[in-house]
Amino acid sequence: MATDAHAEKNPHHRHGPIADLERKQLKRLEVVSIIEATTLVLLVLIAAPVRHVWGWPYGSKLLGPIHGIAFLAYIWTALQTVAGGGWHKREVFRLFIVAFVPFGGYANIRWLRERAKTFAETEQA
């Protein structure tokens, strides 16, 4: 309770909202990354074969735009994350190129979790 009150008065307090900003941002990027990769898996492995083999186009008609929005959301969240600073050029390149690699979003999960862990340890130090 005392910690919360202190955090409210001083947004930079170690246990206040600021300490959590980067961790939450990385979590958001991870979630969007999973959604982007999963909608592509569903589109390519289920909706497209169903369309071509059984002539049922509604799956891809529905999933196409959903994946499009998920792709844009990933690119935007990656930009927002990188604009927060602390990223090397190679990491930025990796973050954006993943969006163009099929199922690449899944490769982000472990990497982003490790980064969040490293960040938390740095903050604690």
Added chain:
Amino acid sequence: MMVAAIYPYLVAAHVTAVVFLVGGLLAQERIVNAISQSPPEAQAGVLVALQRLERTVTTPALLLTWILGLSLALSAGWLSSGWLIVKLIFVVALSALHGVRSGRIRRSLRTRTAIEKIPGADLGVLVAMLVIAVLAIVKPA
């Protein structure tokens, strides 16, 4: 028939989302310009408020703007129209500005450094909105 029935409501929802997005973006830029010369410790409270505005208003408005806008473009078959492609360039620029601005607010809060102005960003938001409004309403060939 179905799309035609909901079309005006989609437009109304899209315009509402755009109003919240552009209003929020303009407010963010003007407020950042106003406080950018203050010391970092004096900026913290305002930056926290701007960060909450971003999280609760402008980012949801951005998402809705894109979802509703692309739904309208798909339903009306405008995706290959020249005016829409030009409009999308300005929409992407505004979206990118929002991403960069919200990232920089987070960085300033985390590193306890003063927020930096993006020169011409507030004027850019106004010009982009004007161009977007003209293209959306006139729809030149």
